[in-house]
Amino acid sequence: MTPSGAGLVAHSGGxxxxxxxxxxxxxxxxxxxxxxxxxxxxxxxxxGILRGEFFDLFAQPEATLRAxxxxxxxxxxxxxxxxxxxxxEHALAVMRTRNIRYFFYTGGNGSMGTASQMERMxxxxxxxxxxxxIPKTIDNDLTVTDHTPGYPTTARFFAxxxxxxxxDNRALPGQVEFVEVLGRNTGWVVAAxxxxxxxxxxxxxxxxxPEQPLPLEQLLEDVDRVFRRLGRCVVAVCEGQLDEHxxxxxxxxxxxxxxxxxxxxxxxxxxxxxxxxKIRARAEKPGLLGRSSRAEMPxxxxxxxxxCGAAAVRAARAGVSGQMVTLVRRQxxxxxxxxxxxxxxxxxxxxxxxxxxxxSPSGNDISPAFxxxxxxxxxALPAHARLHYGIK
Amino acid sequence: MTPSGAGLVAHSGGxxxxxxxxxxxxxxxxxxxxxxxxxxxxxxxxxGILRGEFFDLFAQPEATLRAxxxxxxxxxxxxxxxxxxxxxEHALAVMRTRNIRYFFYTGGNGSMGTASQMERMxxxxxxxxxxxxIPKTIDNDLTVTDHTPGYPTTARFFAxxxxxxxxDNRALPGQVEFVEVLGRNTGWVVAAxxxxxxxxxxxxxxxxxPEQPLPLEQLLEDVDRVFRRLGRCVVAVCEGQLDEHxxxxxxxxxxxxxxxxxxxxxxxxxxxxxxxxKIRARAEKPGLLGRSSRAEMPxxxxxxxxxCGAAAVRAARAGVSGQMVTLVRRQxxxxxxxxxxxxxxxxxxxxxxxxxxxxSPSGNDISPAFxxxxxxxxxALPAHARLHYGIK
Numbered sequence: 001m002t003p004s005g006a007g008l009v010a011h012s013g014g015x016x017x018x019x020x021x022x023x024x025x026x027x028x029x030x031x032x033x034x035x036x037x038x039x040x041x042x043x044x045x046x047x048g049i050l051r052g053e054f055f056d057l058f059a060q061p062e063a064t065l066r067a068x069x070x071x072x073x074x075x076x077x078x079x080x081x082x083x084x085x086x087x088x089e090h091a092l093a094v095m096r097t098r099n100i101r102y103f104f105y106t107g108g109n110g111s112m113g114t115a116s117q118m119e120r121m122x123x124x125x126x127x128x129x130x131x132x133x134i135p136k137t138i139d140n141d142l143t144v145t146d147h148t149p150g151y152p153t154t155a156r157f158f159a160x161x162x163x164x165x166x167x168d169n170r171a172l173p174g175q176v177e178f179v180e181v182l183g184r185n186t187g188w189v190v191a192a193x194x195x196x197x198x199x200x201x202x203x204x205x206x207x208x209x210p211e212q213p214l215p216l217e218q219l220l221e222d223v224d225r226v227f228r229r230l231g232r233c234v235v236a237v238c239e240g241q242l243d244e245h246x247x248x249x250x251x252x253x254x255x256x257x258x259x260x261x262x263x264x265x266x267x268x269x270x271x272x273x274x275x276x277x278k279i280r281a282r283a284e285k286p287g288l289l290g291r292s293s294r295a296e297m298p299x300x301x302x303x304x305x306x307x308c309g310a311a312a313v314r315a316a317r318a319g320v321s322g323q324m325v326t327l328v329r330r331q332x333x334x335x336x337x338x339x340x341x342x343x344x345x346x347x348x349x350x351x352x353x354x355x356x357x358x359x360s361p362s363g364n365d366i367s368p369a370f371x372x373x374x375x376x377x378x379x380a381l382p383a384h385a386r387l388h389y390g391i392k
Numbered sequence: 393m394t395p396s397g398a399g400l401v402a403h404s405g406g407x408x409x410x411x412x413x414x415x416x417x418x419x420x421x422x423x424x425x426x427x428x429x430x431x432x433x434x435x436x437x438x439x440g441i442l443r444g445e446f447f448d449l450f451a452q453p454e455a456t457l458r459a460x461x462x463x464x465x466x467x468x469x470x471x472x473x474x475x476x477x478x479x480x481e482h483a484l485a486v487m488r489t490r491n492i493r494y495f496f497y498t499g500g501n502g503s504m505g506t507a508s509q510m511e512r513m514x515x516x517x518x519x520x521x522x523x524x525x526i527p528k529t530i531d532n533d534l535t536v537t538d539h540t541p542g543y544p545t546t547a548r549f550f551a552x553x554x555x556x557x558x559x560d561n562r563a564l565p566g567q568v569e570f571v572e573v574l575g576r577n578t579g580w581v582v583a584a585x586x587x588x589x590x591x592x593x594x595x596x597x598x599x600x601x602p603e604q605p606l607p608l609e610q611l612l613e614d615v616d617r618v619f620r621r622l623g624r625c626v627v628a629v630c631e632g633q634l635d636e637h638x639x640x641x642x643x644x645x646x647x648x649x650x651x652x653x654x655x656x657x658x659x660x661x662x663x664x665x666x667x668x669x670k671i672r673a674r675a676e677k678p679g680l681l682g683r684s685s686r687a688e689m690p691x692x693x694x695x696x697x698x699x700c701g702a703a704a705v706r707a708a709r710a711g712v713s714g715q716m717v718t719l720v721r722r723q724x725x726x727x728x729x730x731x732x733x734x735x736x737x738x739x740x741x742x743x744x745x746x747x748x749x750x751x752s753p754s755g756n757d758i759s760p761a762f763x764x765x766x767x768x769x770x771x772a773l774p775a776h777a778r779l780h781y782g783i784k
Binding site for chain 1: 469472
């Protein structure tokens with residue numbers, strides 16, 4: 001096949017630490033196969049398409065693309081703009097002016113919905129366009145795919161944060177410590193803080209899943225019990241956790257567009273604990289640092305993100321359209337993954353909850369069985385060394 | 393000299409990422425010189441002394457101490473207990489039962505005050521005891537010493553946090569982002585976020601020092617100006633920042649003992665910006681992660697922390713008492729430091745403010761001259777790579 005048109009990559013939604021690795025995967029694969037007559041990158045996602053603002057990706061030096069792939073956040077820029085039919089039509093008109101025939105949309109389940117609409121509309125108006133989704137979300141809430149690029153890095157970031165804050169809490173006890181974790185509706189990230197617990201009495205002492213409402217009284221009982229036993233307590237809780245009335249415990253939780261939250265939930269819970277239990281409490285909220293820091297990035301996340309980009313190009317060149325690349329876990333003694341494809345409709349607007357079988361019956365912990373799933377993605381988290389007890 | 397008594401190490405106040413390196417320095421130097429008949433570590437600081445709870449440090453395997461020196465937070469445990477004359481007397485009585493003649497107190501300016509009182513009381517009651525202070529505080533607010541172990545790691549942590557959150561803000565603009573930084577009264581840590589600014593338009597766009605009251609109207613004007621120009625804005629602000637009425641902008645700032653804060657200042661400022669300027673705003677608060685994470689630790693911080701511990705033992709064995717170890721910057725083309733000594737009284741309860749000459753006249757930035765001071769301690773912060781503009 002000879003290049004019959006140009007390609008276009010766009011990013012959508014919140015950036016991750018490895019979204020630029022997927023970009024590198026697209027560009028390298030496209031170059032290798034001389035797949036497209038040109039390759040554009042939309043500046044600030046769908047907005048860049050609507051405004052006709054593009055990077056020329058084939059013009060970027062190889063070294064620049066490599067270096068960019070090692071930077072977090074989106075090098076193209078991304079957008080949370082919600083688009084309707086008019087915008088999609090306009091976007092297709094812009095694509096036509098540049099003979100863009102391959103569209104790679106990198107995002108989560110909402111973005112896959114947009115990609116799917118774009119594909120249908122192109123078909124309706126008779127514009128030949130292959131649309132391929134590239135998965136990206138720290139939330140890990142896409143169906144079909146085993147996991148999503150970006151999730152392993154964020155999962156490990158928060159696990160390390162809970163380990164380190166837990167070490168601080170152990171060294172200077174007498175305090176309850178809330179760690180507010182990214183995650184509005186699903187608990188994949190907060191569940192990963194289980195990796196921090198090297199010894200049974202280590203943080204996190206309590207992990208709550210936003211899939212389950214958390215009655216304030218249960219939280220207070222749980223915290224009180226742990227604190228009485230250990231004299232300290234670290235609680236991992238999602239920014240989107242709700243109580244039994246589907247309220248955020250009186251916290252100031254402002255919703256941004258498309259799932260982003262500005263929340264002070266951890267701080268609010270620390271106030272409630274302090275008022276009700278008379279135990280000193282505080283909260284930390286690494287927040288967006290949890291998706292933009294590469295300090296804890298597992299290499300596999302970068303590798304798989306890049307591979308998803310490459311697989312998208314191969315699929316497009318093979319005549320596929322209306323599909324999203326997936327990661328497929330191979331059953332093997334040593335972790336291995338490959339890529340697959342799934343219809344965009346299958347993943348569009350569907351949120352994959354944290355599975356019930358990995359929740360603990362107590363409602364405040366995660367089953368160790370979850371480790372079999374996550375450790376291959378994040379690696380084990382090294383425990384901090386401790387002095388031998390030997391008090392005399 | 394032959395060992396004429398036992399040594400005792402205790403930690404005080406908030407842990408740092410390298411306080412265990414100072415512990416290693418004490419133990420290694422003491423072993424090498426056969427300096428003491430025994431070496432104890434107080435479990436949970438002054439509380440451990442009062443309760444008679446000690447680690448036997450000579451009994452710890454070398455490998456354990458090495459590994460512990462690479463863990464953040466205090467391996468001995470620390471305390472914020474405020475002690476009066478009665479406790480000091482009791483502590484000396486406990487020391488006498490173990491023939492402890494060398495006391496190494498690792499802490500900040502408050503702890504150096506306690507150490508000084510302990511030394512005077514021992515002299516008063518005729519108990520022969522050498523007291524040496526080992527500097528430790530992420531706040532870098534001790535006088536005399538060039539800087540304090542723990543500061544470089546925390547400074548670099550927050551600089552990297554602002555760089556990464558800044559990359560996220562650049563990729564997905566339209567939002568004001570507050571990064572709440574550790575620091576109650578002094579701006580040494582928040583000033584270090586200047587390291588993140590590789591290009592003039594990079595984060596942090598505004599840096600405020602708690603040494604200067606910040607009128608809300610000034611903050612709003614500053615934010616508005618930056619946001620109008622760039623469409624985004626990252627503000628680095630201390631947890632202890634006060635407005636022109638010496639109030640925390642209506643934030644819920646609860647003081648713990650001895651300088652610790654539980655604050656939601658950043659979040660509060662984000663609400664004010666959103667309400668007053670109608671710009672979407674949010675806040676992140678890495679909080680205690682900024683003193684317990686080693687992800688960004690510069691090796692020099694570990695090395696100097698260890699050296700401070702070793703210097704304390706050498707001083708004690710040389711007959712010194714009532715002094716704190718200091719770090720002295722040598723004037724050389726390449727950064728070099730050595731240790732010195734200063735009377736405990738000199739540093740006790742004195743807070744070193746961020747120097748006026750490194751504040752920018754605008755009141756919302758740091759002078760680049762500060763970089764000459766800090767870069768040798770933290771290293772330069774690598775900038776994230778960017779695509780070449782080349783929009784077409």
